[in-house]
Amino acid sequence: MSLAISGAELEKIREHARIAYPNECCGVLLGKEVGGRKLVVEARALENAQGESPRNRYLITPDVVLENDGYARLKGLEILGFYHSHPDHPPLPSEYDLENAWPWFSYLIVAVSQGSPGEAMSWELAKDWSRFNRETLKTDH
């Protein structure tokens, strides 16, 4: 599938990544699936609950996912995926990201180099859970 996000929402994510540096930031992507495309309406910043190694891992607890699912439904939206940043690393999923991913959801990763947000890529777990496939990221700068 592809993920479409407005330039304004992507900028919010990049700003969150900049502020969180040198730690990873994270959040949820809320929107709608329309005709095989995921359309992000709102990127919602969350707290990184990974207390031990927040510089190279992020954690969103199940209760926070549930709370955001309820928030999304109230707005007629659903959770399309999650975003996080990679401080001083390329926006490629790590082994940890692979172990903690769920099918169907989009995983948007933004690289942050020395505090400056860089390239963003979006990933989706393969159906056999063995790896991530890159998905098209569409934005209207």
Ligand SMILES: [Zn+2]
């Ligand atoms: Zn990661």
